[in-house]
Amino acid sequence: MAILTASTKEGMVVRVLELGMKSDQKSIIASTFTLQTAVGLLIGIAVLYVGREVLIPIALALLLSFLLAPPMVRLQRLGLGKTFAALLVVVVSFSALVFMGWAGLGQAR
Secondary structure (H helix, E strand, C coil): CEEEEEECCCCCEEEEEECCCCCCCCCEEEECCCHHHHHHHHHHHHHHHHCHHHHHHHHHHHHHHHHHHHHHHHHHHCCCCHHHHHHHHHHHHHHHHHHHHHHHHHHHC
């Protein structure tokens, strides 16, 4: 295993880790991890940690929208209006959640 240093056309220095493989099988991992990258990661993690009370509901809302959009589109293609399709999908998904909770509580007893 060897670490090579190379310069790019833009003048950027890139450290390359060459793995111990056969000469015809070259696998190269380029690393440009700098102090600026580390500080950016730390700031990003800090923002996510501080804003978790707001960001977790937003993330769950996005997840639900991705999960419920395909059935809604299918219902719209079958001729239902957008409002009725959305209402039907929400009622069915909420009913499924209630049923799963009821079944889980029934097994817990």
